[in-house]
Amino acid sequence: MLKSHSCGELRKEDTGQKVTLAGWVHRRRDHGGMVFIDLRDSSGIVQVVFNPQVSQEACQVAGSLRNEYVVQVVGEIVLRPEGTENPRLATGEIEVVAKKGIILNTSETPPFYINEDVEVEESLCLKDRFLYLRRPRMRDNIILRHRMVKFIRDFLDGRGFLEIETPILIKSTPEGARDYLVPSRLNPGKFYALPQSPQQLKQLLMVAGLEKYFQIAKCFRDEDLRADRQPEFTQLDLEVSFVEEEDILQLMEQLFTSLVETVKPEMQLLKPFPRFSYKEAMGRYGTDKPDVRFGMELKDISDIAAQTDFAVFRSAVDNGGEVRGICVPGCAHYSRHELDGLINLAKGCGPQGLITMSFMGESVATDTVKSTAARHLTQAQLENIAARFESRTGDLVLIVADVLEVVNKTLDELRREMARRLNLADDNILAFAFVVDFPLFEWGEATNHWESMHHPFTAPRQEDIPLLDTEPAKVQARHYDVVCNGCELGSGSIRIHHRHLQEKVFQLLGYSKEDVEQRFGHFIRALEYGAPPHGGIAVGLDRLAMLLAREQTIREVIAFPKNQNAVDLMFDTPSYVDKKQLDELNLKLKQEILR
Ligand code: ASP
Numbered sequence: 001m002l003k004s005h006s007c008g009e010l011r012k013e014d015t016g017q018k019v020t021l022a023g024w025v026h027r028r029r030d031h032g033g034m035v036f037i038d039l040r041d042s043s044g045i046v047q048v049v050f051n052p053q054v055s056q057e058a059c060q061v062a063g064s065l066r067n068e069y070v071v072q073v074v075g076e077i078v079l080r081p082e083g084t085e086n087p088r089l090a091t092g093e094i095e096v097v098a099k100k101g102i103i104l105n106t107s108e109t110p111p112f113y114i115n116e117d118v119e120v121e122e123s124l125c126l127k128d129r130f131l132y133l134r135r136p137r138m139r140d141n142i143i144l145r146h147r148m149v150k151f152i153r154d155f156l157d158g159r160g161f162l163e164i165e166t167p168i169l170i171k172s173t174p175e176g177a178r179d180y181l182v183p184s185r186l187n188p189g190k191f192y193a194l195p196q197s198p199q200q201l202k203q204l205l206m207v208a209g210l211e212k213y214f215q216i217a218k219c220f221r222d223e224d225l226r227a228d229r230q231p232e233f234t235q236l237d238l239e240v241s242f243v244e245e246e247d248i249l250q251l252m253e254q255l256f257t258s259l260v261e262t263v264k265p266e267m268q269l270l271k272p273f274p275r276f277s278y279k280e281a282m283g284r285y286g287t288d289k290p291d292v293r294f295g296m297e298l299k300d301i302s303d304i305a306a307q308t309d310f311a312v313f314r315s316a317v318d319n320g321g322e323v324r325g326i327c328v329p330g331c332a333h334y335s336r337h338e339l340d341g342l343i344n345l346a347k348g349c350g351p352q353g354l355i356t357m358s359f360m361g362e363s364v365a366t367d368t369v370k371s372t373a374a375r376h377l378t379q380a381q382l383e384n385i386a387a388r389f390e391s392r393t394g395d396l397v398l399i400v401a402d403v404l405e406v407v408n409k410t411l412d413e414l415r416r417e418m419a420r421r422l423n424l425a426d427d428n429i430l431a432f433a434f435v436v437d438f439p440l441f442e443w444g445e446a447t448n449h450w451e452s453m454h455h456p457f458t459a460p461r462q463e464d465i466p467l468l469d470t471e472p473a474k475v476q477a478r479h480y481d482v483v484c485n486g487c488e489l490g491s492g493s494i495r496i497h498h499r500h501l502q503e504k505v506f507q508l509l510g511y512s513k514e515d516v517e518q519r520f521g522h523f524i525r526a527l528e529y530g531a532p533p534h535g536g537i538a539v540g541l542d543r544l545a546m547l548l549a550r551e552q553t554i555r556e557v558i559a560f561p562k563n564q565n566a567v568d569l570m571f572d573t574p575s576y577v578d579k580k581q582l583d584e585l586n587l588k589l590k591q592e593i594l595r
Contacts, residue, residue, distance in 0.1 A: 024041070439475065
């Protein structure tokens with residue numbers, strides 16, 4: 001190799017060693033004839049000193065070095081002079097005295113700093129991704145991701161799981177998103193769909209008798225993108241035969257706990273992972289992916305609101321809505337302007353407005369509670385509201401009166417926003433939680449039939465099966481989610497393994513017999529050949545890596561991500577293709593979108 005050691009591994013104990021290093025010039029400083037460079041390779045950074053008294057020749061080379069030049073350095077490790085150690089660097093106690101320097105390659109000036117972690121316009125760091133990935137933080141994220149995957153593989157291997165690859169060119173498998181389609185040249189007019197997940201395949205592996213499957217699986221969903229979504233993303237996907245809910249939840253709790261303790265021991269875990277029923281999560285947090293690092297839980301005051309003369313409260317309750325709110329500690333001092341900001345934020349979630357109550361004084365009274373609602377409420381009503389929120393002097397209560405869905409959405413948003421402002425969401429804490437007891441279906445207003453809360457393969461609770469015929473809304477699913485810090489990390493379920501039940505669910509989901517035959521014929525058939533009871537889960541690996549890396553978006557833990565428009569700016573793709581390629585695929589573009 002062109003190097004004998006890696007930059008980042010050198011320590012005090014190596015003093016006196018002769019080394020050959022190779023890497024990039026991270027930073028260069030000239031000090032009266034002496035040149036110092038921070039030399040960086042994938043393992044870290046070490047300081048190299050070029051001293052004219054050691055080698056004139058090496059110093060000349062050093063003089064022409066610029067940031068990001070690639071160099072080879074031959075030298076010796078020495079202790080840094082006392083007082084010049086750098087405790088922020090793992091190699092900070094030593095430096096390399098250069099005897100020889102060879103420029104292996106030059107570099108243009110990069111379009112953004114590599115040696116400083118200052119924010120870069122997103123398009124730049126996506127376009128020149130190979131440069132952005134040189135930043136030490138990004139390198140650390142990529143290394144972390146590697147360690148996570150390695151740990152997961154070993155952990156599951158140790159428990160008898162087999163890693164099995166499944167095809168990428170496949171048929172649509174419903175996970176509730178749009179498919180990416182791939183035209184088939186050999187079968188004109190026909191298309192493959194890229195898997196939204198390997199759901200059917202992993203279930204078929206259970207039918208095949210393989211019992212414990214996992215895969216670090218690529219999934220593709222053509223959805224609108226957000227900070228935690230990419231058109232292609234990675235799941236830790238697994239499936240096990242002869243299990244019940246508890247087995248999967250325990251497996252996940254053990255996996256996450258030992259993963260964090262191994263790859264991120266400095267992070268704090270809340271153990272054991274709390275469990276919420278879907279109903280409880282929605283009631284206490286307004287969402288099925290609660291962030292349990294902080295309180296500010298939702299309180300229902302619909303009963304009190306129904307007795308008042310306050311039109312906003314009354315009309316919500318009279319129209320079948322709800323009145324709920326959160327109590328934000330210590331924010332009663334918010335100015336009109338700040339409150340207007342919150343009202344606007346709330347309105348973005350759909351409600352007509354937001355009722356704010358600032359508890360200014362020791363006592364609860366119409367003149368100490370600053371609120372547009374106060375003068376419409378009796379003293380007793382005010383006291384009841386204060387008691388329900390357990391509000392204290394200095395607190396700010398935020399109340400939404402609307403249909404339940406809007407109330408929940410708004411309060412979830414406000415709760416997370418206020419936690420951010422109050423610094424209550426410590427990203428050094430990983431608050432995992434399980435959410436269970438989901439309904440099997442939700443009514444699709446647009447489609448006019450039942451839709452799966454999870455996916456069509458999820459089993460209903462045994463005792464609820466008769467309700468499929470009478471009250472599908474009441475059927476509970478054997479579905480569970482794992483969430484962490486307010487982020488949906490994974491979903492799974494115990495599956496249907498009997499043909500007739502699967503057919504019944506398809507039917508409730510609005511599939512005709514022909515649809516089922518055409519889309520799921522293979523699957524239904526498999527269930528007829530001794531399909532074992534089975535269940536599994538899939539965890540978003542990008543999201544998990546994002547949380548462990550304490551990043552704000554999954555793009556920071558993906559080597560080559562796409563932008564918000566699903567464009568890869570580095571390759572500049574998706575891109576147009578030649579007419580010849582389209583002809584081979586028997587495809588023709590619509591006139592109006594032609595270049
Ligand atoms: N395939 C499901 C998903 O991607 C996970 C599962 O049910 O195992 O959400």
